[in-house]
Amino acid sequence: MNSSALVKHISECFIKPQYEVEEANKPVYLAPMDLVMLSVHYIQKGLLFTKPPSNSDDQISFSTPEFLESLKESLSHTLVYFYPLAGQLATQVDEARQESLVFVDCNKGPGARLVHATIDMTVSDILTPRHVPAVVQSFFDHDRAVNHDGHHMSLLTIQVTELLDGVFIGCSMNHALGDGTSYWNFWNVWSEIHMAKNRTDLVIPSSHLPIHNRWFPDGHDAPILLPFTRHDQFVSRYEAPPLAERIFHFSPESMSRLKSKANKDHQKIYTDSKRMISSFQALSALCWRSIIRAIRLPDDQVTNCRLAANNRHRLDPPLPENYFGNCINAITTTTTVSELHEHSLGWAASMLHQSVANHTNKALQDFLKRWLKSPFVYQIHQLFDSNSVMMGSSPRFDMYGNEFGLGKPVAVRSGYAHKFTGKVTSYQGYEGGGSVDLEICLPPHAMEALESDEEFMGAVSLPLTGY
Known part of the structure; x- marks a missing residue:
């Protein structure tokens, strides 16, 4: 096992929805259960794959450039449905009332981020040790970021880390936009779109399509204002102890x-x-x-x-x-x-x-x-x-x-x-x-x-x- 191996970033790009989404021209106002999440971390989960074996007939090996291009294309399709993830957070402050409005500007920023990285390790190096190797944390973007950082960081980053015999796809999603149910629904729809032979005519089941109309308690319509005018009044940083x-x-x-x-x-x-x-x-x-x-x-x-x-x-x-x-x-x-x-x-x-x-x-x-x-x-x-x-x-x-x-x-x-x-x-x-x-x-x-x-x-x- 190469325990001293480090992740090397090879390239990055930003992905927008494949075509303009009319609803993206409106702000997405965060509901109470979203706003409480502004100072906690992004959701960071990822999947580890082994590289497909070479074709015995023509010996065609796994192609990283082709795989990355396919991911970019399918992610662009997916963001049509999950368009808020291509934007960034924005804040309007009312100094007179000592309040602020935090919302998603779906057209702000360059889009969702996609990173290609490599590491000189094998799948076995990740799975064999009794404890999860610390290097796995480097398979994700937005390390130690809190959701409020989505004002200047991407709300979604996909990091593709290529191992010697495998691929790790790590997804970091802003937790103020969605919870675990929302997060894995994004994964499921993205995978379905990626696996489709004809993405143009693909019909996603309505039960999988995300519903972006935020739920607010009766009598409390959007937008909800926070009683703060500076982010340091409600944003803090957390450092984990040795674990x-x-x-x-x-x-x-x-x-x-x-x-x-x-x-x-x-x-x-x-x-x-x-x-x-x-x-x-x-x-x-x-x-x-x-x-x-x-x-x-x-x-x-x-x-x-x-x-x-x-x-x-x-x-x-x-x-x-x-x-x-x-x-x-x-x-x-x-x-x-x-x-x-x-x-x-x-x-x-x-x-x-x-x-x-x-x-x-x-x-x-x-x-x-x-x-x-x-x-x-x-x-x-x-x-x-x-x-x-x-x-x-x-x-x-x-x-x-x-x-x-x-x-x-x-x-x-x-x-x-x-x-x-x-x-x-x-x-x-x-x-x-x-x-x-x-x-x-x-x-x-x-x-x-x-x-x-x-x-x-x-x-x-x-x-x-x-x-």
């Missing part, structure tokens, strides 16, 4: 066993309950208990488990899944370290289950009413703490269906964004079927303790990849 990062795999069978165990424990405690704990709630409970043990906190320490929740179906009336924007927040469950350790997996899972059940339309509307009375912007260092666990992303997102003519990806990896003690990012498992991969970030000493935790490692499966 070890590892991918843990949970097979469909392991997920089923966790669900069964959590429900049996739960029924022993709540004999009259008919609620069913989901497999992901059981997995989250396992992570919460195991990570808190590994961090070794005092018994009286308060600890939280936060679950990133898609609110589209929780609103009344619900929003469609292809709503492009942010419609998420974190469902928080709280207890003490001693309570978490003294009780069973099912007890912790049932607490998470109840928190999810309580996360209703009324709870969301109450949150938005409070925010509209006193708007604020999330700060990463305040949003999460080192005494808790945050379960981000979702194994429900279609990640491995994005092929780009390279075959099925062999792995999903992420960049620097939103890495902190106790951060857990959930991915689809390679084999599907309900399998889950968890990317866990912990200080090195805590990671070592987690890797020796009998309950946790007893549920971890041998990884299955396409490599």
